[in-house]
Amino acid sequence: MKIYITGLPSGYEVEHLARLFYPMAPLTLTPPEPAEDCLWAEKTDTGLRVLVRQGEKSKTLEAPLPLPVEQGGETPEFALASLTYDLLRQWTGIRPPWGKMTGVRPVRLIHDKRAAGWSAEQIDRFFLQRFDCSEQKYEMAKEIADLQEPILRLGNAPKTYSLYIGIPFCPSRCSYCSFVSCNLDRDRKLVQPYVDCLCKEVAEIRVQAERAGLTLCSIYIGGGTPTSLSAAQLRQLMGTVRENFDLTKVVEYTVEAGRPDCTDAEKLAVIKEYGATRISINPQTFSDAVLANIGRKHSAQDILDCYADARRAGHEDINMDLIAGLPGDTVEGFEHSLRQAIALQPENITVHTLTLKRASRIVIEDQKENDYADVAAMLEKCHLLAEAGYRPYYLYRQKNTLQNLENVGWCKPGHEGYYNIYIMEEVQTILSAGAGGSTKLVADGGKRMQRIFNFKYPNEYIQRFAEVLDRKKGVAEFYDHDLGTETTG
Numbered sequence: 001m002k003i004y005i006t007g008l009p010s011g012y013e014v015e016h017l018a019r020l021f022y023p024m025a026p027l028t029l030t031p032p033e034p035a036e037d038c039l040w041a042e043k044t045d046t047g048l049r050v051l052v053r054q055g056e057k058s059k060t061l062e063a064p065l066p067l068p069v070e071q072g073g074e075t076p077e078f079a080l081a082s083l084t085y086d087l088l089r090q091w092t093g094i095r096p097p098w099g100k101m102t103g104v105r106p107v108r109l110i111h112d113k114r115a116a117g118w119s120a121e122q123i124d125r126f127f128l129q130r131f132d133c134s135e136q137k138y139e140m141a142k143e144i145a146d147l148q149e150p151i152l153r154l155g156n157a158p159k160t161y162s163l164y165i166g167i168p169f170c171p172s173r174c175s176y177c178s179f180v181s182c183n184l185d186r187d188r189k190l191v192q193p194y195v196d197c198l199c200k201e202v203a204e205i206r207v208q209a210e211r212a213g214l215t216l217c218s219i220y221i222g223g224g225t226p227t228s229l230s231a232a233q234l235r236q237l238m239g240t241v242r243e244n245f246d247l248t249k250v251v252e253y254t255v256e257a258g259r260p261d262c263t264d265a266e267k268l269a270v271i272k273e274y275g276a277t278r279i280s281i282n283p284q285t286f287s288d289a290v291l292a293n294i295g296r297k298h299s300a301q302d303i304l305d306c307y308a309d310a311r312r313a314g315h316e317d318i319n320m321d322l323i324a325g326l327p328g329d330t331v332e333g334f335e336h337s338l339r340q341a342i343a344l345q346p347e348n349i350t351v352h353t354l355t356l357k358r359a360s361r362i363v364i365e366d367q368k369e370n371d372y373a374d375v376a377a378m379l380e381k382c383h384l385l386a387e388a389g390y391r392p393y394y395l396y397r398q399k400n401t402l403q404n405l406e407n408v409g410w411c412k413p414g415h416e417g418y419y420n421i422y423i424m425e426e427v428q429t430i431l432s433a434g435a436g437g438s439t440k441l442v443a444d445g446g447k448r449m450q451r452i453f454n455f456k457y458p459n460e461y462i463q464r465f466a467e468v469l470d471r472k473k474g475v476a477e478f479y480d481h482d483l484g485t486e487t488t489g
């Protein structure tokens with residue numbers, strides 16, 4: 001099955017919707033041969049036409065050109081994408097759970113429409129009719145939007161920001177990972193110089209934030225795997241954070257303890273002692289076979305031991321990440337992992353859907369979509385979370401996610417991860433420290449935005465650290481900017 005699109009400046013929307021039904025179909029620049037299986041979508045001067053052909057069978061849908069947007073119509077791109085979706089839904093009998101919705105932040109869309117004064121009925125129609133979103137997914141998105149509203153008001157307070165600190169080291173590389181993360185064994189000599197630079201950057205962020213008149217709201221130390229650092233390095237980093245910021249004023253301080261193969265009781269105690277209020281221990285799965293498949297060098301029992309260590313160290317707010325759709329996993333296996341996580345009673349459980357990123361080993365080694373079990377059926381099991389007293393509080397989608405499904409953070413009431421909401425809904429300034437860090441500056445209620453990027457790789461970050469510090473001056477400069485001038489980045 002080939003995808004061929006003509007007549008549009010960008011066929012991106014059409015391609016994206018076609019891939020809901022044929023995820024691995026290649027895009028071709030030449031017209032398919034008469035006998036070739038294909039999806040052929042075209043806009044001509046007179047109308048829109050989509051053809052699907054498989055073997056002896058074919059089906060075509062046609063439509064007139066849409067009215068211009070100013071007259072209440074659609075863009076030709078959306079109209080052709082919509083026609084493609086309608087045809088493929090009829091042809092395959094498949095109804096994608098999110099319908100024609102290709103955006104990655106459906107909850108944000110609800111907030112935006114509400115802020116623009118749309119009525120509840122208008123938003124319902126927008127999701128259910130225009131985008132053919134399933135009732136189940138839409139109801140979940142709405143429930144999350146309701147729950148987030150008071151938290152977003154807090155994060156939206158003028159001139160508040162969150163601090164992100166990245167640790168791009170891991171004890172081994174997971175097969176699905178596309179992050180820039182260095183192997184700890186290979187690059188251990190980089191870790192100490194990296195932490196030294198990071199501490200200086202954290203101090204500079206404090207200076208710039210003070211100059212800009214910003215107030216710190218939440219802190220997140222993520223990765224990579226922050227517990228790749230030794231206990232002494234964690235003390236150095238978290239000590240620097242404590243010296244520079246008044247932790248009594250932050251609403252949340254998260255450290256991703258991540259993987260049990262580098263997290264021990266001492267590190268968990270340091271994280272607690274230096275003020276973290278929330279940690280993540282991420283099993284991804286409780287199947288030893290699947291853990292081995294994805295390149296993790298630890299067992300399910302190690303996760304249970306690590307979790308017990310964390311509780312002994314006094315951590316009272318723990319998140320556990322699971323991934324639906326890992327290679328070699330099954331619907332029953334995923335349900336087992338979910339039940340195991342629920343039995344531990346962490347305050348948060350985040351369920352991700354596997355994403356096939358180009359830079360990951362899974363894609364490089366060219367496994368096919370069919371190598372993965374039914375992810376939609378796995379996510380159906382999340383009713384177990386609701387039955388155990390968890391509720392969904394943030395949701396986002398990524399490109400190239402299996403079956404175009406979503407990632408959802410579930411929590412016990414009162415344990416919403418604020419940083420996760422702020423980053424997903426893009427309402428707040430995020431000042432980032434470390435390699436690959438992306439600082440996002442937001443002002444005027446989101447009307448002005450600008451990004452400042454750090455170098456991607458740790459060795460470059462260390463070698464060109466003077467430039468990293470210099471770029472941070474952009475924070476205060478952004479807020480000095482004449483508020484009447486629009487800047488986007």
Ligand code: SF4
Nearest residue numbers: 170173174177181224
């Ligand atoms: S622990 Fe996370 S960042 Fe590290 S290799 Fe695995 S997925 Fe990538």
